[in-house]
Amino acid sequence: MSARAGIVITGTEVLSGIIADRNGPWLSERLRERGVDVAHIVITGDRRDDLRDALAFLAGDDIDLIVTSGGLGPTADDLTTEVVAEFAERPLRLDPALEGRIRVILERNRARWRRLDDAALLAGNRKQAMVPEGATILEPVGTAPGLVVPPRDSRGPTILVLPGPPGELQPMWVTALETDAMRAALARATVLEQRIMRLWGPPESQLAQSLREIAAEGVPLEELEVTTCLRRGELEIATVFTPDRAPVYERLVAGIRERHGPELFSEDGATVDEQVARVLTGPPVRTVAVAESCTGGLMAGRLTERAGSSAYVLGGAVVYSNAAKVDLAGVDPALIEAHGAVSAPVAAALAEGAIARFGALLGIGITGIAGPGGGSEAKPVGTVFISVAARDGGREDRRVQLAGDRAMVRDRTTTVTMHLLRARLLALAA
Amino acid sequence: MSARAGIVITGTEVLSGIIADRNGPWLSERLRERGVDVAHIVITGDRRDDLRDALAFLAGDDIDLIVTSGGLGPTADDLTTEVVAEFAERPLRLDPALEGRIRVILERNRARWRRLDDAALLAGNRKQAMVPEGATILEPVGTAPGLVVPPRDSRGPTILVLPGPPGELQPMWVTALETDAMRAALARATVLEQRIMRLWGPPESQLAQSLREIAAEGVPLEELEVTTCLRRGELEIATVFTPDRAPVYERLVAGIRERHGPELFSEDGATVDEQVARVLTGPPVRTVAVAESCTGGLMAGRLTERAGSSAYVLGGAVVYSNAAKVDLAGVDPALIEAHGAVSAPVAAALAEGAIARFGALLGIGITGIAGPGGGSEAKPVGTVFISVAARDGGREDRRVQLAGDRAMVRDRTTTVTMHLLRARLLALAA
Numbered sequence: 126m127s128a129r130a131g132i133v134i135t136g137t138e139v140l141s142g143i144i145a146d147r148n149g150p151w152l153s154e155r156l157r158e159r160g161v162d163v164a165h166i167v168i169t170g171d172r173r174d175d176l177r178d179a180l181a182f183l184a185g186d187d188i189d190l191i192v193t194s195g196g197l198g199p200t201a202d203d204l205t206t207e208v209v210a211e212f213a214e215r216p217l218r219l220d221p222a223l224e225g226r227i228r229v230i231l232e233r234n235r236a237r238w239r240r241l242d243d244a245a246l247l248a249g250n251r252k253q254a255m256v257p258e259g260a261t262i263l264e265p266v267g268t269a270p271g272l273v274v275p276p277r278d279s280r281g282p283t284i285l286v287l288p289g290p291p292g293e294l295q296p297m298w299v300t301a302l303e304t305d306a307m308r309a310a311l312a313r314a315t316v317l318e319q320r321i322m323r324l325w326g327p328p329e330s331q332l333a334q335s336l337r338e339i340a341a342e343g344v345p346l347e348e349l350e351v352t353t354c355l356r357r358g359e360l361e362i363a364t365v366f367t368p369d370r371a372p373v374y375e376r377l378v379a380g381i382r383e384r385h386g387p388e389l390f391s392e393d394g395a396t397v398d399e400q401v402a403r404v405l406t407g408p409p410v411r412t413v414a415v416a417e418s419c420t421g422g423l424m425a426g427r428l429t430e431r432a433g434s435s436a437y438v439l440g441g442a443v444v445y446s447n448a449a450k451v452d453l454a455g456v457d458p459a460l461i462e463a464h465g466a467v468s469a470p471v472a473a474a475l476a477e478g479a480i481a482r483f484g485a486l487l488g489i490g491i492t493g494i495a496g497p498g499g500g501s502e503a504k505p506v507g508t509v510f511i512s513v514a515a516r517d518g519g520r521e522d523r524r525v526q527l528a529g530d531r532a533m534v535r536d537r538t539t540t541v542t543m544h545l546l547r548a549r550l551l552a553l554a555a
Numbered sequence: 556m557s558a559r560a561g562i563v564i565t566g567t568e569v570l571s572g573i574i575a576d577r578n579g580p581w582l583s584e585r586l587r588e589r590g591v592d593v594a595h596i597v598i599t600g601d602r603r604d605d606l607r608d609a610l611a612f613l614a615g616d617d618i619d620l621i622v623t624s625g626g627l628g629p630t631a632d633d634l635t636t637e638v639v640a641e642f643a644e645r646p647l648r649l650d651p652a653l654e655g656r657i658r659v660i661l662e663r664n665r666a667r668w669r670r671l672d673d674a675a676l677l678a679g680n681r682k683q684a685m686v687p688e689g690a691t692i693l694e695p696v697g698t699a700p701g702l703v704v705p706p707r708d709s710r711g712p713t714i715l716v717l718p719g720p721p722g723e724l725q726p727m728w729v730t731a732l733e734t735d736a737m738r739a740a741l742a743r744a745t746v747l748e749q750r751i752m753r754l755w756g757p758p759e760s761q762l763a764q765s766l767r768e769i770a771a772e773g774v775p776l777e778e779l780e781v782t783t784c785l786r787r788g789e790l791e792i793a794t795v796f797t798p799d800r801a802p803v804y805e806r807l808v809a810g811i812r813e814r815h816g817p818e819l820f821s822e823d824g825a826t827v828d829e830q831v832a833r834v835l836t837g838p839p840v841r842t843v844a845v846a847e848s849c850t851g852g853l854m855a856g857r858l859t860e861r862a863g864s865s866a867y868v869l870g871g872a873v874v875y876s877n878a879a880k881v882d883l884a885g886v887d888p889a890l891i892e893a894h895g896a897v898s899a900p901v902a903a904a905l906a907e908g909a910i911a912r913f914g915a916l917l918g919i920g921i922t923g924i925a926g927p928g929g930g931s932e933a934k935p936v937g938t939v940f941i942s943v944a945a946r947d948g949g950r951e952d953r954r955v956q957l958a959g960d961r962a963m964v965r966d967r968t969t970t971v972t973m974h975l976l977r978a979r980l981l982a983l984a985a
Contacts, residue, residue, distance in 0.1 A: 137782040140596060141587055142580030143793060144786060149598065150572030157571055164605055166570060166598040168579065171782065175594050175616075182612040186605075200763035202782060245764030267958075290785075292959050354573045363573055415852075415873070421859030422845075422852030425873040429851030432927050432961055440883065441873035443845070443855040449870035449913060453883065483879060497862050531862055 128161045128190065128311055131183035131282075135195040135205055136289060137170040147291050148194040155298060156192075157365065160317040164188060171202040180212045184282050190310045191282045195289030197269035199249025206255060206272065209284050214277045215257035223262060223270060224254035230268050261306045266293040273306040283310035317365050320374060321394035324360040324385055325544050329353060332360055332385075339380035348373050358540040359397070390547070397543045398427070404550045405437040411550070414483035415441035416454040416475035418466070419493040419509060420535050420542075427539045439483040444475070454478030454490075465504075467492050469522060472510035480516050487549065488514045489542060495534045509538050513545040515553055521545040558620065558741055560586050561613035561712075562596040563606070565625040565635055566719060570600045577721050578624040585728060586622075587795070590746040594618060601632040610642045614712050620740045621712045625719030627699035629679025636702065639714050640687035644707045647685040653692060653700060654684035660698050691736045696723040703736040713740035747795050750804060751824035754790040754815055755974050759783060762790055762815075769810035778803050788970040789827070820977070827973045828861070834980045835867040841980065844913035845871035846884040846905035848896070849923040849939060850965050850972075857969045869913040874905070884908030884920075895934075897922050899952060902940035910946050917979065918944045919972060925964045939968050943975040949982055951975040 132152050138144045149166040156163050164186055167179045176196075183191050196205030210217045227250050253269055256262060263271035272286040285301055287294045301307050324332065332353055340346045350365040362381065366374055382389055390397060405411050415425045425441030428434060442453040447466055450456040455478040456471060464470045475490025493509025500506035507527040514520040523545055527537045562582050568574045579596040586593050594616055597609045606626075613621050626635030640647045657680050683699055686692060693701030702716040715731055717724045731737050754762065762783055770776045780795040792811065796804055812819055820827060835841050845855045855871030858864060872883040877896055880886040885908040886901060894900045905920025923939025930936035937957040944950040955971055957964045 136784070137780070138784045138786075138791070138793060139580075140583060140593055141793075141795075142582075142584040143791075144784070145575070145580060150575060153570060153572035163570055164599070165609060168596040168598075169594070178612075178616050179595060182608075186608050199760045200766075200783065245760050245767075249760045249763065292963055352568055352571065352573055354568050356574070361573070363571075417852075420856070421864075421868070422847075422855030422871055422873065425852030426850070426856050426965075429873075429875065430962070434851075435875050435929075438851070438873075438875050440875045440879035441852055441871075442883065443852065443859075443868075443871035443873070445859065445865050445868050445870045446913075453870065453872065453912070482883070483876075499865075532860070 129188050130156050130161045130163050130190040130192065131186065131188045132156075132163065132166040133176070133179050133183065133191060133193045134166065134168045135171060135176060135193060137202075139195075140168050140170045148287075148289065148294055151291065151295065152192050152194070152298070156190075158317070158319050159311060161190065161311060171196060171204060173204055173208055176204060176208045177212060180209070180284070184212075188282050190285065192285045192287065194287050194294055197253065197271070197286070197288045199245075199252055199268070203252075205286055206257070209272070209274055209286055210257035213257060213274045213281070213284060215259055215274060217255040217257055219251065220254050220256045220262065223256065224250060227253055227265060227268055227270070230265060261304045263287075263297050263300050263304075266296050269293065271297045271301065273301060273304050273310075275306050275309070283307070285310075316368070318368055318371065318374070319363065319365050321364075321391070322362040322378065322381060322389060323391035323394070323396070324362070324381075324388045325358075325390050325397070326388035327360065327385060329355055329360060332362070335381065335384045338384070339377060342380070344376045344380060345373055346377065349377065351377070358537045390544070397540070397547055398431070401543055401547050401550065402431050402434065404547075404554070406433065407437075410437055411487060411553070412437050412439050412483075412485040413487040413489065413546070414439045414479040414485035415489045415491070416444055416450075416479040416482070417441065417489070417491040418444050418450070418475070419495040420491050420538050421445065423535055424489060424491060424539050424542055427543070439485050442479065442482065450475065453482065455481055467494055467504055467508065467510065469510050469512075469524060472512040473514065473520065473522060476512035476514035476520065480514060486516050487546065488516075489546065490514070491538060491542060493534070493538060495531045495538075497531060507534050509534070509541070511538065511542050511545055513542070513549045515549055517553070519549060519552055521549050557747070558591045559618050560591045560593050560620040560622065561616065561618045562586075562593065563609050563613070563621060563623045564596065564598045565601060565606060565623065567600045567632075569625075570598050578717075578719065578724055581721065581725065582622050582624070582728070586620075587747065587749065589741060591620065591741060601626060601634060603634055603638055606634060606638045607642060610639070610714070614642075618712045620715065622715045622717060624717050624724055627683065627701070627716065627718045629676075629682055629698070633682075635716055636685060636687070639702070639704055639716055643687060643704050643711070643714060645687035645689055645704060647687055649681065650684050650686045650692065653686065654680060657683055657695060657698055657700070660695060691734045693717075693727050693730050693734075696726050699723065701727045701731065703731060703734050705736050705739070713737070715740075746798065748798055748801065748804070749793065749795050751794075751821070752792040752808065752811060752819060753821035753824070753826065754792070754811075754818045755788075755820050755827070756818040757790065757815060759785055759790060762792070765811065765814045768814070769807060772810070774806045774810060775803055776807065779807065781807070788967045820974070827970070827977055828857070831973055831977050831980065832861050832864065834977075834984070836863065837867075840867055841917060841983070842867050842869050842913075842915040843917040843919065843976070844869045844909040844915035845919045845921070846874055846880075846909040846912070847871065847919070847921040848874050848880070848905070849925040850921050850968050851875065853965055854919060854921060854969050854972055857973070869915045872909065872912065880905065883912065885911055897924055897934055897938065897940065899940050899942075899954060902942040903944065903950065903952060906942035906944035906950065910944060916946050917976065918946075919976065920944070921968060921972060923964070923968060925961045925968075927961060937964050939964070939971070941968065941972050941975055943972065943979045945979055945983055947983070949979065951979050
């Protein structure tokens with residue numbers, strides 16, 4: 126029997142749909158990786174009764190671990206510690222040493238704040254240093270400490286209390302795993318393997334058909350937990366299994382490989398961004414530059430997302446206006462005149478222009494209609510021309526017709542471009 | 556007393572964090588607009604017991620309406636109708652007329668499917684035509700009908716059963732609102748007002764102090780539901796109240812204005828992006844161009860997020876390398892030599908260079924250290940220099956020290972830049 130967990134996300138802004146929750150999915154993936162079965166994610170407002178009800182619901186549902194996110198700030202609507210302490214029947218006590226450590230952090234931030242109010246700061250500081258009796262403190266990443274609160278009578282759930290900002294929650298999760306209290310809570314967990322394959326190209330229904338065929342050939346897929354999902358235009362097959370089922374998983378991989386060889390671009394879970402970054406980094410380093418129109422900087426933004434990308438990204442030109450296309454990317458105005466700014470020849474000229482302008486080995490050119498306006502019958506909204514050229518010759522050219530709104534067209538364009546860049550890099554290496 | 560609702564999102568992919576739920580936030584906003592108080596959103600897997608537990612939890616929490624999304628498909632792991640029928644004690648009956656209508660839809664889609672399996676199709680068709688006794692049918696948008704299931708004994712909650720794909724759920728929600736069963740469930744709802752103020756500058760603890768002061772002056776803030784939250788480096792105050800409490804809300808606004816006048820940049824909920832877009836759009840149109848280093852295209856990407864931005868964004872230069880700074884943005888190499896690429900003079904030169912290169916009215920220059928490497932004692936990771944210059948004179952220069960990882964530093968930099976651009980635009984208008 127595997128350990129079972131519930132997640133409580135607090136915050137009126139999340140509950141009311143004003144901001145999207147990132148912590149629930151993130152925590153769920155981390156728990157699953159560790160073989161913990163997540164029963165429910167409950168999103169609840171900053172209200173004492175509702176938070177207590179959510180804890181009681183999960184505790185009553187045969188759960189070993191409850192993870193909460195949010196509600197640890199200095200203000201009055203931050204209630205989590207208080208409600209958890211009451212729920213676990215562990216009275217709150219001021220921890221003077223913790224108060225001092227939080228104070229040091231606050232002092233460090235002090236310079237950044239204008240008109241700092243000392244009384245407010247002290248009240249908030251003290252509030253954040255209140256700790257339920259017997260709880261393990263997780264040192265603050267921002268200003269709020271986290272907590273591991275063990276069950277009172279060794280029967281109820283352990284409650285892991287984490288702050289709301291993902292930048293604080295994620296590192297604190299790692300710290301929490303190393304505490305004895307969390308080890309005890311997760312003792313029932315069986316370690317599961319999680320593997321990810323990524324495909325680019327086939328529709329999801331085609332993949333579903335392939336899975337049916339593989340099962341029909343006698344591969345006992347029911348012994349694995351296979352989930353397929355469409356993510357940023359790519360298909361992901363995530364599979365979880367107990368280590369003794371590894372041979373079954375290998376047969377699944379073989380079946381997918383057989384049917385989707387060229388489309389299966391990742392068998393180890395690496396994203397296309399990771400694969401491209403690896404090849405660009407080298408050795409030898411392969412430099413890249415971008416000249417993009419409809420993506421407005423997002424392609425350069427995606428290429429520079431990773432630490433160390435300055436070694437291979439030389440730069441980019443966001444060429445929204447025709448004048449910029451000519452001036453910055455060296456596109457021949459006659460080409461724009463003859464084919465229109467959104468056309469295959471202009472995309473190719475942008476790619477070649479990026480190479481020339483930045484002295485890069487690889488150049489990317491993107492031009493399209495992100496919408497909602499600007500479409501025509503011949504080139505409807507979602508039409509995008511992409512070229513990836515190599516200085517030493519060779520070019521990938523693609524015209525795509527993307528569905529969705531402006532943000533989706535722009536985002537999907539960067540995914541298609543990543544795959545074209547990958548294809549050109551593979552061709553260069555061959 | 557206002558009506559109270561709960562939302563149940565079903566689906567193992569959502570629970571496991573593989574795909575992001577869009578229905579919970581969407582339904583929550585729709586309910587709130589109608590004055591319905593949402594108590595919890597519960598995300599649960601495709602498991603009979605867990606779904607039943609989630610319904611029981613919400614029903615026991617003084618709730619008038621439960622909305623479910625997902626689990627209405629033709630396959631065996633689609634359980635929602637069955638579990639809801641059992642929960643509401645309303646036996647399932649085949650509705651032959653509905654079965655016929657679904658069949659017509661299936662026949663229409665037939666052409667689109669390869670290797671169609673007739674037996675599977677018929678079984679699925681019949682499954683989707685099973686209706687709990689006394690429930691109101693919502694006609695399919697895809698192939699799955701929705702349901703409004705009234706309480707057995709007029710005391711439990713009404714359950715609105717909707718399909719998972721947002722493209723089906725959203726139009727079906729509108730249809731559902733017109734049914735007598737939903738009208739009855741929402742009879743207790745009062746229409747609520749929702750207002751948002753935005754501040755840039757003060758820390759959250761300072762705002763908490765202001766709220767305490769305003770309450771101490773006798774403004775009955777407990778009659779409003781005030782939530783403060785830090786979002787992308789800005790502070791948001793979201794307030795919900797019944798229309799008769801509007802005068803109290805006005806006193807809150809006055810109190811915030813008095814204490815945070817220059818920091819309160821939005822009283823109507825408009826984001827800084829919306830405000831900037833409005834002024835740039837004109838008339839008169841004010842054009843803008845970017846020369847950015849550490850943000851790697853994200854500033855141009857943010858400026859071009861909005862439809863119609865091509866009217867005022869002329870373009871951008873992503874100048875990662877020093878050569879690109881000189882060549883594309885016209886930065887004097889001696890300046891880089893003397894002050895370093897990450898410096899106030901280079902940021903200013905980038906802003907002026909963007910104006911010159913693109914012929915824009917406004918130029919933005921950004922240079923900084925996004926990390927994780929590249930920091931020094933004098934310029935640690937998170938140091939960013941930003942300049943926003945106007946061709947007709949005047950410039951905003953700012954050095955900031957941002958916390959967080961690479962992605963956070965890059966994102967926060969675009970927020971600071973948006974505020975500097977707003978400040979320069981206000982100065983131009985003055």
